[in-house]
Amino acid sequence: MTTTRAGAPLDTAAIRAQFPILSREVHGRPLVYLDNAATTQKPQSVIDALTNYYSTMNANIHRGLHTLAEEATAAYEDVRQQVAAFIGASSHREVVFTRNTTESLNLLAYTLGARLRPGDEIVLSAAEHHSNLVPWQLVTQRTGAVLRFIELNDDQQIDVDTARAAINANTRIVSVVHMSNVLGSIAPVSEISEMARSVGATMIVDAAQSAPHIPVDVGDLGADYVAFSAHKMLGPTGVGVLWGRQELLADLDPFLGGGEMISVVTREESSWAALPHKFEAGTPNIADVIAFGAALDLLNEVGMDAIAAHDADLTHYAVERLSRLEGLDIYGPSDPADRSAVIAFNYRDIHSHDVATILDRSGIAVRAGHHCAQPLMRTLGVPATARASFYLYNERSEVDALVDGLLEAGERFGFAR
Amino acid sequence: MGSSRESQNPIDLDDLYRDVILDHYRSPRNRGAREDATVSAEGFNPSCGDEIQLSVAIVDSTVNGLGFGGSGCSISQSSASMMTDALTGRTLESAREMSRHVQQMLTDDTFDLDAVDLGDLEALSGVAKFPVRIKCGLLAWKVLDQALANATGESVSDDSDIPTRVTSG
Numbered sequence: 001m002t003t004t005r006a007g008a009p010l011d012t013a014a015i016r017a018q019f020p021i022l023s024r025e026v027h028g029r030p031l032v033y034l035d036n037a038a039t040t041q042k043p044q045s046v047i048d049a050l051t052n053y054y055s056t057m058n059a060n061i062h063r064g065l066h067t068l069a070e071e072a073t074a075a076y077e078d079v080r081q082q083v084a085a086f087i088g089a090s091s092h093r094e095v096v097f098t099r100n101t102t103e104s105l106n107l108l109a110y111t112l113g114a115r116l117r118p119g120d121e122i123v124l125s126a127a128e129h130h131s132n133l134v135p136w137q138l139v140t141q142r143t144g145a146v147l148r149f150i151e152l153n154d155d156q157q158i159d160v161d162t163a164r165a166a167i168n169a170n171t172r173i174v175s176v177v178h179m180s181n182v183l184g185s186i187a188p189v190s191e192i193s194e195m196a197r198s199v200g201a202t203m204i205v206d207a208a209q210s211a212p213h214i215p216v217d218v219g220d221l222g223a224d225y226v227a228f229s230a231h232k233m234l235g236p237t238g239v240g241v242l243w244g245r246q247e248l249l250a251d252l253d254p255f256l257g258g259g260e261m262i263s264v265v266t267r268e269e270s271s272w273a274a275l276p277h278k279f280e281a282g283t284p285n286i287a288d289v290i291a292f293g294a295a296l297d298l299l300n301e302v303g304m305d306a307i308a309a310h311d312a313d314l315t316h317y318a319v320e321r322l323s324r325l326e327g328l329d330i331y332g333p334s335d336p337a338d339r340s341a342v343i344a345f346n347y348r349d350i351h352s353h354d355v356a357t358i359l360d361r362s363g364i365a366v367r368a369g370h371h372c373a374q375p376l377m378r379t380l381g382v383p384a385t386a387r388a389s390f391y392l393y394n395e396r397s398e399v400d401a402l403v404d405g406l407l408e409a410g411e412r413f414g415f416a417r
Numbered sequence: 418m419g420s421s422r423e424s425q426n427p428i429d430l431d432d433l434y435r436d437v438i439l440d441h442y443r444s445p446r447n448r449g450a451r452e453d454a455t456v457s458a459e460g461f462n463p464s465c466g467d468e469i470q471l472s473v474a475i476v477d478s479t480v481n482g483l484g485f486g487g488s489g490c491s492i493s494q495s496s497a498s499m500m501t502d503a504l505t506g507r508t509l510e511s512a513r514e515m516s517r518h519v520q521q522m523l524t525d526d527t528f529d530l531d532a533v534d535l536g537d538l539e540a541l542s543g544v545a546k547f548p549v550r551i552k553c554g555l556l557a558w559k560v561l562d563q564a565l566a567n568a569t570g571e572s573v574s575d576d577s578d579i580p581t582r583v584t585s586g
Binding site (some may be wrong): 027213350351352353356357358361368369370374383384412413414 | 428430433434439443464465466467468488489490491492547549550555
């Protein structure tokens with residue numbers, strides 16, 4: 001059993017037993033997987049769901065009149081209901097499946113961007129992943145709209161004041177990252193949504209990092225649209241979610257045209273299918289959506305409150321242990337309570353690629369580089385950082401392994417332990 | 418260096434982090450732009466952000482000296498530092514040949530080191546055993562190729578994932 005009440009520590013041994021990859025070795029050492037912000041590992045139930053789909057019900061969905069098509073369609077649409085419940089959506093019609101967060105954000109940039117005029121302002125934050133920056137840069141090139149940025153405060157956080165400084169009467173769209181994939185900081189999204197609403201702007205939240213780690217309720221966020229990816233929350237790659245308020249999605253033009261998204265097609269024109277199918281042109285990623293359902297089952301079983309508490313505990317512990325190392329700089333909010341599950345750092349004058357290579361030889365997987373956030377790296381004044389990120393199956397002993405690995409890297413570069 | 422645990426690994430970190438590499442990383446040679454440069458070029462590795470700027474002084478088909486700048490990991494920076502030492506005083510032809518050999522060595526872990534004399538640069542031979550780090554070692558040499566091609570009026574086929582460009586010359 002892995003069921004745990006909020007606040008009680010997770011039974012990580014029982015959880016780990018469900019993830020086959022966690023028992024493998026890397027370079028002769030047990031794998032210590034601390035690259036969860038990039039993608040998470042998959043439980044056996046997700047792997048089984050994929051196999052089961054292809055073994056027992058593979059068919060194209062929505063169109064077929066045979067039993068397999070009926071079963072596959074039901075399984076696919078069940079996951080849509082599950083996602084809706086997971087994020088507190090008021091209807092499954094508000095849940096659109098895409099390829100990933102990037103595609104969800106591009107869908108919005110393409111459709112909402114078409115309505116912008118020269119001088120209209122799009123507000124992003126200084127901490128955006130390239131996926132919530134580049135699509136909007138393309139919009140500005142097409143429309144003459146301009147980008148404005150919510151800056152970080154002195155504690156490297158987006159706060160209400162820095163948001164207020166960027167949002168004004170010209171703002172048409174506000175699109176911000178909920179939890180930074182570099183700083184681990186959590187933006188005050190509901191307050192920013194309030195500001196966006198007060199100037200009549202559309203509010204978009206990039207929840208790629210937050211949805212896996214903290215309870216995300218679209219109603220609480222107060223946003224118009226929310227985007228996230230299955231693969232960062234135990235699900236397979238190739239599935240993204242776009243949630244949008246039903247009346248807003250209904251009012252948007254389609255993004256991709258093709259089969260599945262239409263109602264009536266003549267030689268000259270077409271009418272669109274009902275939500276959410278209007279935004280799901282072509283055969284979707286049926287197998288991976290269905291397997292995503294198994295991932296959500298596990299997250300629900302363990303409980304998002306319990307996962308958030310576990311991640312917070314590990315983050316506290318890691319910040320405490322890492323900050324005791326001489327020459328170690330941690331980026332992001334100074335108080336561990338203001339961050340979750342992601343710790344970007346640099347150690348001594350050792351470049352993060354060297355750190356990552358040396359850690360890898362001890363079986364420890366971390367990310368190194370710019371984390372698809374080059375402008376943020378420039379703001380922080382560093383070319384690159386190493387990054388450790390945690391999830392429900394990580395343990396304190398793995399933080400200890402990270403610290404040992406860093407000391408080893410230091411030794412190799414001539415620093416005494 | 419080299420704990421007992423590491424020695425159990427078939428590919429040892431010592432293959433990558435040779436003393437001479439760490440020495441060039443900590444004490445880079447010829448750092449900074451050369452005022453007498455006849456051609457300058459730069460390149461970067463988009464996947465990781467490493468960057469190298471190179472200035473080369475060429476007189477009568479001879480490399481009189483090189484200077485480099487940039488930032489990145491120990492492999493990218495030491496590769497550039499060793500290159501500036503190794504190429505000084507060489508003819509353009511000899512510099513090109515060395516570039517070819519080093520790039521072969523970096524990308525092929527069966528490269529025969531005995532067939533050539535690469536001096537300190539042989540320390541980079543271990544990089545070929547670490548596929549994700551090969552681009553780090555190559556960066557400076559791709560920039561060099563760009564600079565030398567410009568100096569002789571040729572063009573470089575840009576088929577690598579490492580964009581380079583001439584900045585002056």
